[in-house]
Amino acid sequence: MADEHSVAETQSRVNRIKICYQSLPSFDDNDEVPASNLVIAADNASGPAQLAIGKDKFWDLGQTLKVSWWDGPGQTGSDALKKRVKKFAKEWDALCNINLDFGNYGQDAEIRVAFQVGDGSWSFVGKDCLNPKVKKSEPTMNFGWLADSSSDEDVRSVVLHEFGHALGCIHEHQNPDVGIKWNEDLVIKEFSKPPNSWSVKKIRRNILDPVATSMNSVFDPDSIMLYAYDAELTLNGKGTHENKELSAMDISFIKKLYPPQARDDGFFDTDELVAKGGTPDMASGLALTGTEVVTFEPPFKAPPKIAIGLARIDMACKANKAVAATVDRISAQSAQVSVSTWDTSILYGGAATWVEAQASDSQWQFGEFNTQEQRDRNDTSSQTAQKTIYFEEAYAKPPTVVVVLKLIDLENHKDYRVQTYASDICEDRFTIHIDTWGDSILYAGAASWMAYPADLKTSLSASFVTKEGRAKTTERFEFSAGKFVKKPTVRTFLNMIDIKCGTDLRIKTWADQITQNGLDWHADTWKDTQLRQAGVSIVAWA
Template sequence: MGDEDIPICEFQLPEDESPAPEGTIMKMALERDYRWPHGSVLRIRFLNGTSDLHERVKKHAAEWLKYAWVFFHYVSEGDADIRIWFGGKGWSSKLGNTSRGPQNTPSMKLAMTSKTIDTEGRHILHEFGHALGCIHEHLRPDTGIIWNKPKVLAHYMNPPNNWPKEKVEHNLFQPYERSELISSKMDKKSIMIYAVRADFTKNGWSCGWNKTLSDTDKEFIGKMYPRPAAGWRESGRLETKDEPIRLKLTLTKTPDVVVGIRGIDAYSLSTQNSLNIAFSTSRSGGHTFLDMKPGTDTVLANGTASWVDLVNDKDFHHGEVKFAGKPAKGTKHTRKVTFPTAYRRTPQVMAFPTAVGMENEWRFNVYAADITSEGFTLVSEWWPSLLNITCTWISLPSNGLNYIDPFIASGQAMWGQIDFSQRNLKGVPGVFMAISQLHADASKGLRVRIRPHDVHTSSMLWFVDTWYGSDIKEVGGVIWARRF
C-alpha cells in the first residue's frame, strides 16, 4: 500500500477551539498550555489491537523521548492520558493535554494493519507529535505556498480521504498570523507537515512525505520539554567588596534555576572577623545570571557555584527558608516545609545555605530531617557566631534516577568515594554539589572548595581543597548525581 492510498491525519483540536497551526512551535498552544507538565509520565493504554500492533507503536513513538523531557508508561487498565484505538481508515490525535478527555473514548486513532508496516512509522511519529502538543507545519503564513485550490479540493474530497470542502480548507488553506508563531523558521522536513505535490500549487512549491524527525523537530521538542541541566561557574580571581560578581549562565534553558555554594575565597576586614556572602540568580534580557555578593566588611576574591536548571519539572520542588538570630529554644532553627504537591512515596531532599552572615567563628550546618511524602523539617544548627542564614532546599522523587548523598570531611580525610552502582543512572551522571556544613577558623581567610573527580557510571570521587593557610576544621556537602 503506497502513501497515496492512506488517508492523512485529521488533526483534532479541542471542540471549543478554532484550529491553530504551528510552525515549529505556536504561541497560542503555549498560552493555552496544551503542553504536558515537564517530566510527565504519560500513561498510555491501547483500547484494542494485537500485541504486534502495540509493539510497533512503542518502537516508533519512543523516538520523541530521545529529545523531550517526558516519559511513556504503557498500562493495560485504569485511567490513561493517551488512549489508542486501531481501525478505520484515518489517523488522528487530540492536541497535547486535551488527550486526557473521557476515558471511554480514544484520543488517538491509528489505521494500522499488516499492510502499513512500511509507511506507518511516519504516521505514528506525526500523531504522537500532536499528542505532545505539536501542530501542522504547512499552515504557517511563511510557507510560500500558492495553492492550486481546485486541484487540492478534488484530491482530498475523493478517496481515500473523502473530506468535505470545509475540512479541506480547514486543514490546508487557513494559515495563521505570524504573531501567533514563536518560531521564525519554516521546516519542509518536519514530521508535522503534509506532503505537497508540485501540481497542488501554482508556483511549483512541493515537499515529500517525511519519515523521520527533522533536526528542527528535535530542537523544538527539546525546547518545548527541556531536560534538566546542571553545571558550575567560577568567577576567577577578583577582589570585590560590596559589589556583586555577576556571571551569565549560558547553558540554562528556563528561569527555574537553583544555585549552591561550591567554593569561597574570602576574608574579613573587621575586627569581629565578620563574613557575609550571598549567592543567588537574577534574570535580565531573557538570560539567567549568577550573582555572588559580598556583604559589609567582606572581600570576595573568588567564588564557585553549582547550578541546576529544574525546568519546572512537576516532580522537582525547591524553596528557600531564612533564619536570623537565636532560636526561640534550643540550639537549632527548624521550619516545617510542605511540598506544593505530595509525592507518591518519600522523596529525597537536600538542603544547603546560599547566603550566610557570621562573625568571630565561621560555622554552620544545614540539613533536611523527618522527610515524608508531604514535607520535611529544615534544620539549621545555631552557634552565637551565626547571625543569619538563607537555606535552599530541593526535593526529588525516589525513582532510582537520582542519587543524593551527604558527606563530611575533617582533618586529613579531605576526600572520599561514592558508589551509586545500585542506582539506575543510565550512564555517566552530571553532578550538582553544594557546601552544607562548615567549621573554619575566623582569624584566617576562608578558602575552601568542593569538587567531583573521576565520575563514572557507577562511582565518583569527591575532594575538598583548601589553600593559603586557611584552617578548615570540618566541611560537609551534598551531592546530587543524575543523567542530565
C-alpha cells in the same frame, strides 16, 4: 505534451501520498474526519510552513503522560519495533517539561499506541486523548506504516511526528498564518480519486481549511510537523520538502510551550572568568568577586524565585574564611550570580549552583536565613543559630525541605566547621539551623532553603556525608525504582564542612554519570587540605 507529462507526474506523486491523521474526537458524522497531512515526494521545492499548536490541546506543565501499547486485535508491533518507538519518542520529553512514561498501564494510559496495518499513521492531538468520545478501550495513536523492516530514519521521523501531535502540535500546512495558495480544483480532483476517495467536504476538512485555533512560531519549512506536498497542488508553485529531523525551531518552540524548570545550566564557577580571559587577579586571589549574568532560555513570564548555594570553595589559609554565593538583579530574562569574599579574605576560586522556579509555582517555596538576623558578626557567644520559618502557603502534608550553605565567615586560626540543616518540619513551618562546634568560631553564616511536596513525583532530594578523613569521595546513589522516566536535572550543594585549620580551605562537590536510575556524587579536597568530613545535598527533578 509537456503539460500532459507534468499532470501525469503530479498524479503519480499524489497517488503515492500517505495520510497521517490528526485525529479529532468527532465520530457522529463520517465526513467530519481528522485533519490530515500529506506525504508526496521528497524532491519538491521548499515553501513556508510552521509548527502550530492548538491552544486547547496543551497538557499541564511538568505532567507525566502514561503511554501503553494497545493490545487490541490486529497488532503487528514487535518488541523490537516498540523499543525503537519508545527510544525516539523520548527525544521530545528530553527537550521539554513533559514526561513520557511507557509502561503496562492499559486503559489508564493517556496515550495508547497501536500498530494496525491498513489504518495509516495517526494520533489524537494533545488533550483530545481525554475527550469522553474517545473510548479508553481504543488506541489514541497508530503506526500503520511501521514494521521491523522500516529504517531507523523512517521510524524516527514518523514517531517524532505522531508524538508531536500527542503533545498538541497540529499540521503546519493548516496553520492559518501559512497562507498556502492551494489549487483547490486540482486538490479536490486528485483526492476524490483512490486511494483516498474523499468527499469535497472531507478534502476541505483535511487539506484546504485552516485550523482556526492555534498558536504558532515563525514559518519553518524544516519542521518535523510538516510533510511534503507537491508544488503542483498550489497556485504559486511553492510546495514543501520532506522533513525527517526536529528543526532548530521545533526544539525552540516546544521548550517555550513546555518550558523546563531550569532555564540555564544552574552553575557558575569563577574559573570560567579566567578561562574566558577575565582578570588574572582572580587566580591570585586579589579579585574579591566573580560575577556572571545568566540568561534564561526561554525567558520566564515573570522574575523567577531562585535558591542559591556554594558548590566549591578555594581560599587561602592566611586570613579568615569569608565567602558567599549570591544572586540579584533577577528579571524574567536574566539574573546576576556572584561568588565573592570581603575584608582580608583571599578567594582563589569558588562555584555556585542554584535552583529556580516560576514565581507562580506554589509547589516550590524558597527562602534564606542569615545568622546576622539574630546577632552581630562580632558576637560569637553562641555556636548555634536557628529560626522558625513559616511557609507562605502551607502544604497538605509536611514537605521535603533542603537546606544548603550560601555564606560562611569563619575564624582563620580555628578549624573550619559549619553546617546547616532543617528540623521539626510541619505542614506550615520548619526550623532552620546554622551551627559550628568544637573550638571553631563562626562570625556569620547564611543558608538557602527549598521546600516542595514530599510526594511530588518528578522531584527528589538527598543528603550525604563523607566518611571521616577521606580526601576524595565518589559514591553511587540509586533513585527509587521508577522515580524518573527520563534523565533528571541535578543540582549539588555543600551543606557542611569540617576542615583542619592551618591549610587552605579547599572543597568541592558535583554529580555526574546521571541517568534516570541514579547518579554518582563527589566531594573532594586537594593538595594539603585536611578534610575531616563534608556534607552534600542534591536536588533532582525531571
